[in-house]
Amino acid sequence: MPIYNKNFETMPRKGIEALQLQRLQATVERIYASVPFYKTAFDKAHIKPKDIKSLADLQRLPFTNKQDLRDNYPYDMFAVPMEDIVRIHASSGTTGKPTVVGYTQNDINTWAELMARSFSAAGATRKDIIHNAFGYGLFTGGIGAHYGAEKLGASVIPVSGGNTKRQITIMQDFKPTILCGTPSYILHLAEVAQEMGVDFKDLQFKAGIFGAEPWTENMRSELEAKLHLRAIDIYGLSEVMGPGVSIECYEEQKGLHVFEDHFIVEIIDPETGNLLPHGETGELVFTAITKEAFPVIRYRTKDITSLNPVPCTCGRTHIRMNKPSGRTDDMLIIRGVNVFPSQIESVLMETKEILPHYQLVVDRKDNLDTLTVKVEIDDQLFRDDIKSLQKMENRISSDIKEYLGVSAKVTLVEPKTIQRSQGKAIRVIDNRKL
């Protein structure tokens, strides 16, 4: 399989490290001067940009958390003036407060390059037709993949998510060869195709690039069997860039190559914050060393995985991260949307001005993630007519959709029926068995 940027993607380790150090130093120097948050944080840690003399010195820099981004909402983390920003994306956050990220023209170009590399790694060339079912909008998935596909020179079909039957007709008529989307949506699409009597064997797909939510090796087997393609995992998050931070290669499908000329990846012990050696499992941390508008330093992703430095048969020298196996917090990823129980809590507070006991139940029905929010009824919420109670359910459901962008079924339940553990209600039941 061709490598999109051989110079950088097959660079010897020494070269990568020298480049990383030089880019890290430049980034640290720049943000110390332009982002008050980083200046304060570095001063507090008694470290100056000139103290970064080797890559090991990265460990002396403080971590950045999602909360820091929220505290600096919307634009205070930007390292360039607004006039240099050409694009803004946001990921779902607590009620009314998403995490906002910005890009300069150079950032957009870098992102497109890394997505083009990702498509290449999945076996795509400029001759391919890419069916992009990632959602377009504030979410980075759709547009991120789109620009990369164009950069590669492939033909991209910007179908976005939803309208499944039309997507299948497009697949039959336009004959795309590469498929992109969240794995749960794609599995749902496969079922709908089956109902329509469409067999993926008769379609032209050779590879699928799936991501934006965690998925397992079992799902890979299912995707490959049902869709007759090779299923490739892609990883990214808007805080670091978007999709294309790392990707599996078509050859091995074993671990995701992190584009190390643009990101420094670390695994830390989530409790102590100490760096862990390669192979050990811990929290994934990224430092963006080429981004102009939004260069995060040691951003804690809360994703749990390990790193694999073993050279890969595909020829890429970039280190591989194993498929993330979980999270350090209670975040749920439902059909590509990040959902925290605390966000549901905020919605309930806003809707009813009281906080009832609640529980999130996530299931996977017909390969589609479903979210049910159980709300315990109490004397304040109770009405003796069905209409008011149903109206309450619908209102909460539409507020969740509005604030979080995820569909949820709200069910009122009797008091004290939500399981409690040591007096605390169990907030999340995930039946998906990821």
Add this chain to the structure above:
Amino acid sequence: MLAEQISIFIENKEGRLAEVTAILRDANVNIRALSLADTTDFGVLRLIVNDNDAAEKALKKEGFTVGRTQVLAVEVNDEPGGLNKVLDPLCEQDVNVEYMYAFANPQCKNAIMIFRFDDPVKALEILAEKSIKVISGEEISNL
């Protein structure tokens, strides 16, 4: 003249209604009238009983959510057009029925209907004007 109804939230689960009636039995509460409104997930059980306080106390003790609502118990002639005679004047003056159910009363030749109106006070006035008999909560308890 308003009567009081108690209402209970119950999930659509097997045997749940029987649990409620068992609690009332053990509290020595007699059910005079009842209606159950339901959705796929839950229902609201509305009851007219001989002792609201005892019923509420017993149900709350078992963890149920119990509400109280003012309703009207109206005597309806047991003949064609009997119910219509009650509803017509209310309808003319824009008083609407939110829900209603019948009352078992073997001692009386007329039927008794329990009504929840959107405006109970106005409904009461109209019914008095039309000389339609409204039965008090106390009478209901003693029936």
